[in-house]
Amino acid sequence: MDNLEVPSEREKLARPNRPVLTGQWMAAMRRKTLIFVLLAGSLATWAHAQQEPRVVQELSSMSIEALMDLRVTSVSRRSEPLSRAAAAIYVITQEDIRRSGATSIAELLRMVPGLDVAQMDANTWAVSARGFNGQYAGFLLVLIDGRTVFTPTSNGVYWDVQDTLLEDIDRIEVIRGPGAVLWGLNAINGVINIITKPASGTQGVLITTSIGSHQTPDVAVRYGGKAGGAGHYRAFVRYFDRQPQAASSGYRSSDGWHNLRAGFRSDWELSARDSLTVLGGGYRGLEGHVEDKILSLQPPLAQAVSVAERIAGGDILTRWNHNFSDRSEISLQTFFDYTERLNYARAELRNTADLDFQHRIAIKRRHDLIWGLRFRYTADHTSGSFRVSFDPRVQVNSTPSAFIQDEITLVPERLRLVLGLRHDYSGDHDLELQPDVRLLWSPRSDQSLWFAVARPISEPSFAGRSIRVSQTAFPGPGGMPTVVALIGNLDLEDSHALSFQAGYRGQLGGTLAVDIEGFYTRHTDAVSIDSSAPFLETNPAPTHLVLPLVFQNALEGETHGLELGATWQATSRWKLTASYAWLDMNLRHVLTGAAGAAQTIGSSPQHQFQFHSYVNLPRSWEWDTHAYSVGRLPSFGVPAYVRVDTRVGWRLSERAEISLVGQNLCRGRHTEFGSLGASIQTTQVERSGYAKFTWIF
Numbered sequence: 172m173d174n175l176e177v178p179s180e181r182e183k184l185a186r187p188n189r190p191v192l193t194g195q196w197m198a199a200m201r202r203k204t205l206i207f208v209l210l211a212g213s214l215a216t217w218a219h220a221q222q223e224p225r226v227v228q229e230l231s232s233m234s235i236e237a238l239m240d241l242r243v244t245s246v247s248r249r250s251e252p253l254s255r256a257a258a259a260i261y262v263i264t265q266e267d268i269r270r271s272g273a274t275s276i277a278e279l280l281r282m283v284p285g286l287d288v289a290q291m292d293a294n295t296w297a298v299s300a301r302g303f304n305g306q307y308a309g310f311l312l313v314l315i316d317g318r319t320v321f322t323p324t325s326n327g328v329y330w331d332v333q334d335t336l337l338e339d340i341d342r343i344e345v346i347r348g349p350g351a352v353l354w355g356l357n358a359i360n361g362v363i364n365i366i367t368k369p370a371s372g373t374q375g376v377l378i379t380t381s382i383g384s385h386q387t388p389d390v391a392v393r394y395g396g397k398a399g400g401a402g403h404y405r406a407f408v409r410y411f412d413r414q415p416q417a418a419s420s421g422y423r424s425s426d427g428w429h430n431l432r433a434g435f436r437s438d439w440e441l442s443a444r445d446s447l448t449v450l451g452g453g454y455r456g457l458e459g460h461v462e463d464k465i466l467s468l469q470p471p472l473a474q475a476v477s478v479a480e481r482i483a484g485g486d487i488l489t490r491w492n493h494n495f496s497d498r499s500e501i502s503l504q505t506f507f508d509y510t511e512r513l514n515y516a517r518a519e520l521r522n523t524a525d526l527d528f529q530h531r532i533a534i535k536r537r538h539d540l541i542w543g544l545r546f547r548y549t550a551d552h553t554s555g556s557f558r559v560s561f562d563p564r565v566q567v568n569s570t571p572s573a574f575i576q577d578e579i580t581l582v583p584e585r586l587r588l589v590l591g592l593r594h595d596y597s598g599d600h601d602l603e604l605q606p607d608v609r610l611l612w613s614p615r616s617d618q619s620l621w622f623a624v625a626r627p628i629s630e631p632s633f634a635g636r637s638i639r640v641s642q643t644a645f646p647g648p649g650g651m652p653t654v655v656a657l658i659g660n661l662d663l664e665d666s667h668a669l670s671f672q673a674g675y676r677g678q679l680g681g682t683l684a685v686d687i688e689g690f691y692t693r694h695t696d697a698v699s700i701d702s703s704a705p706f707l708e709t710n711p712a713p714t715h716l717v718l719p720l721v722f723q724n725a726l727e728g729e730t731h732g733l734e735l736g737a738t739w740q741a742t743s744r745w746k747l748t749a750s751y752a753w754l755d756m757n758l759r760h761v762l763t764g765a766a767g768a769a770q771t772i773g774s775s776p777q778h779q780f781q782f783h784s785y786v787n788l789p790r791s792w793e794w795d796t797h798a799y800s801v802g803r804l805p806s807f808g809v810p811a812y813v814r815v816d817t818r819v820g821w822r823l824s825e826r827a828e829i830s831l832v833g834q835n836l837c838r839g840r841h842t843e844f845g846s847l848g849a850s851i852q853t854t855q856v857e858r859s860g861y862a863k864f865t866w867i868f
Contacts (some may be wrong), residue, residue, distance in 0.1 A: 191811065229861075235684050235740050238456040239617060245344040245364040245576060247589070248541055249355050249531060257589060257611040257621040258350075259285070259674055259688040259734060263343040265368075270785060270795045272818040272832040273337070274381070274389065274411075274861075276365065277330040281799060282783065283345045284686075284750030285734040286361075287775050289801075289844035291856040292426040293385075293416045294458045296330040297844050300347045300361035301690065302730050302756050302775045306849040309629055309666075309698070312350065312357055312358040315365045316450060317527070318488050318506045319358055323568065324519060324551050326632035332454060332482055332510075334363075334405050334432055336391055338377060338865070341368040348526060349670050351627035352591035355545070359627045359668045360692075367450075370395060370403035370438045376868050377407075383412045383832075416854040417840045424854045425477035430456030443495045453485030461852040464515075465558060465644045468652040468715050472644035475852060480514040498533040514556035517567065524548045532645020537689045542575040551633050556854065557711060561637045562659075568633075571596050576607075582641040596630075602663065603628055617678040625670045631663040635698060635722045639848070644715075653716040654708075657700065660722045669693040686736040697726035699760060699767060700848065724770055728758035744787040752779040773806030793820040793830075807845020813837050813857075826867040833860045 212842040241264070246256040253262060261283045263271075273279045277296040281288045287304045289297045299308035320333055322557050343365050350362035359413070377393040388411070395405035415427040436451025441447055457479055464476040488506035495501070508523040529543030547570045553561040574589035589609040594602065607625040614620075640657040645651030672686040703719040736750040754777055760767025775784025780800040787793055799814045815837050820830035837842070840855040 181825065185840040186379070196763050199418060225853070235678055235776050238684055239678050241342075243344050243448060244366075245346055245350070245362060247355075247527065247576070249539070249733055254617060254619055254676060255587075255613065256613065256676075257587070257609040257619075257623060259347040259690070261345045261686075261688075261736070262348070263339060263345070263360045267678070268337050268340055268343075268819060270793065271797065272816050272830075272834065274338070274386065275330075276333050276335075276337075276340075276343075279337070279343065280345070282781065283347075284736045284781070285347050285688075285732075285752040285754075287344060287779070287801075290856050291844045291846075291849065292424065292460060292851060293307055293413055294331045294426060294428040295851060297462070298328065298330060300345075300774065301692070301732060303360065303697075303771060304775045304844075306851070307632070309357060309632065310359040310668075311361045311363065312354055312356075313363045313365070314354065315488065316367055316488060317504055318486060318508065319355070319525070319547075320508075322401060322510075322521075323549050323555075324521060324633045326357060326629070326635065329510075329512075331428070331430075331458060331481075332484060334409075334430065335365075335367065335434060335452070335762065336377075336379075336393060336409060337375060338379065339367050339393070339405075339407070339436075341366050341372075347688070348623070348672050349625035349627040349668070350606065351605045351625065352593045355593070356570075356595050356627075357571060357629045359629050359666070359670075364657045367436065368623065369448075371635070372401065372404045372437050373405045377865070379863065379865045381863035385416075385857070385859045386861055387412055388416065389431070389861075398437065401441065402437055402439040404435065406433070408433040408437040414737070417857050418461070418852075418854055425459045426460055426461065426851075426854055428456060428458030430454055430458075430482070446492045449488070451485065451487030453483075455481075455483045457481055460850075461854070462516075462850065463643050463852070465641050465654070468644065468654075468711065468713055470646070472646070472652060478514055480512060484508070484510040484511055499531065501528070501530045503528050513550075515556075517553060517555040517560070520552040521828075522548075522550045534589060537580045539578040539580075540575070541578075543573070545572045546570070547572075555639075556604065557639050560639050561633070562639065563637060566633045566637065578740075585613055595630075615677075619676050621672075621676075623670075623672040625672075626786075627668055629668075631665065631680065631698070631722075635659055635663050636661050642720075647716050652713065653718060654715055655718045655720065656720075657720045658703075663698070663722050664724050666724065667695045676787045682740040685736045686734075688734045689732070690734075691729065691731040693729055694758070695760070696724040696725045697770070697771075699723050699725040701725060701760075701762075701767070726758050726771060727761060728756070728768065730756045730758075746785045749784045750781050752775065770806045773804055774845075776804060776811075777800035778802040787802065791822040793818070793822065795820070801843070804845060807842075807847055809842050809845055812841045813842070814841075828865045830863045832863065833858075835859060 229348055239723045241253045241262055243256055244249045244251050246258045263279055265796055271279055272815035280286055287299050297304050299307055299311050303310050303804045307325040309326035313328045344363040350358040352400045354362050374395040377736045379391050381389045391409035393407035398404050408429045412429040413427055415424045418424040420426040432454040438449035439447040459474055460478045462478045463473055465473045484507040490504040492502050504527040506525050510521045512519045525547045527545045531541040533539050549568045551566040553564050572595040579588045581588055591607040593605040605627055609623040636659045644654045644657045670692040676686050678684045701718050701723045703721045705716055705718050708715055708717050732754040734752045738748045740746050756772045758768035758772055759765055782798045784796045791827055795818045797816045801812055804813045814835055816834045818830055818832045822828050835858045843857050844853050
């Protein structure tokens, strides 16, 4: 599929090169449209509210006691209170999601202490924990309802397609630090586990719509019902159209996007001991980017162009649970995932099939043992061009794995020891085990101290071994065309880490909870991008000089840091949360020293601070404020910035809500990440606002 082109639908995203500040006519039309929607929504919700009593809600659902008793599953694969979890874990609750003002999962993750979330353009994010951030951050594993959405092609996550109704998410559990024993390879710096609500919790009809300066429109409809006396189901459809952001020049870029997604979930109680969950969905959309495109090997050689990319995919997951007793249970899960991405330069088609079995058994009074087996099959089919290509073009990988973890009660209700071990076999490297040891001491029911040591592994991506990207071209010596090319390395090996963590989590009185974590991680064989010996190339003509940049396992060193968080219930109607994260990266290139690691070090902020305020006003009004301060990124010349979002909501009834949201209110626009090493040119995040209406009936 050389010289691959997207049809004329690309023009839908190629916006004219106009200033960010639109003309008076466009601005007036947007204001009139927004006013009309606000009036119509207000009348509809007022009429609906007359049928039900108005709710005056306190913040009891977010009380300190409720926070400490919140049940989590990502640390041990079983339900346990947050206060007894031996990991640096943070939970984004349903209430956090509703009051965040966020419109996507990636935006929601900003509120996690220590997580680095940077928007690259209107549809691309860089998300990582504890360093090593990038468009494809390879040390962070992401799951949705137990389905891994980590992309082996690039060892990262396509955040633009990780989408569902935010109203359907029960919670998002984020572990900062290793989680490889239970969840697998590439969980060196963290695990994000997105868990949706059971179908029984989403009954009836939900309609939500929003419109604003950068989204026209965003509409979703969901319906949930009963299936006989043993099951529940829901189905939804969502469509949105996002406007492009600003280029660094101040003119409108071409990174707008639109997407249509549909999904379903059903939960069945087959018997007193058996339950079955089936869920899935699919999507199709079109998004724009700006890339440096090599036009030819004759002048002009390269220039920035607007590129459209088609995205499509689907998945289905089934999970069967059987309880032998309250001390023994098994789970069998299988899923299939299909992904398709297509632009002018390359096509990527990927199929993933996964089978996962686990057994939990309590042995006597001291041991809670969980073990499991998994088999994963992935097949990547690619087709490229001179701009991007893969060799080989097809990559098939079968990975069996096994894990075991024993939670040992040393002193009932006071002291626990957790021992875990995992092995993932890919067939091309020696036996490498991933051990994990954790110790939790609870001197009181509301106080916990924990310590952890782990040795996680990250495997090379398909792209790291086989990709070739012609990044740019220019006249070289004697006017010879010269191409800078990023080239994969078939000898690329696993990256290793040895991580030490310690933390304290406790409730101080009835109104304050604190969370403190410190970590030290020793990295070896981390991936760098190094220059290699130039060579001449004759195909395609004319003869040209290639300056290769090659992936190497050449970085080593330490990262360490501190993460502080606090939640204060100021009054029954006002809650405040704040956090601070400090990261220090001391990496070295095995050949060139510190200079060879400067780009990796400077791609993550050293300091991050955030503050959240939730206020319940009289007569069911809500006012929420979210402030973020992010340090500079020396690798890209991106200065530090402050972002403030605010939301005013009116809960007219238990089933009707209207909210007004303002985002990035401090500045007109700012840059959050850089283009160096990325496949796209970054744009600037602008000040924006929108109105949202939600009805349930």
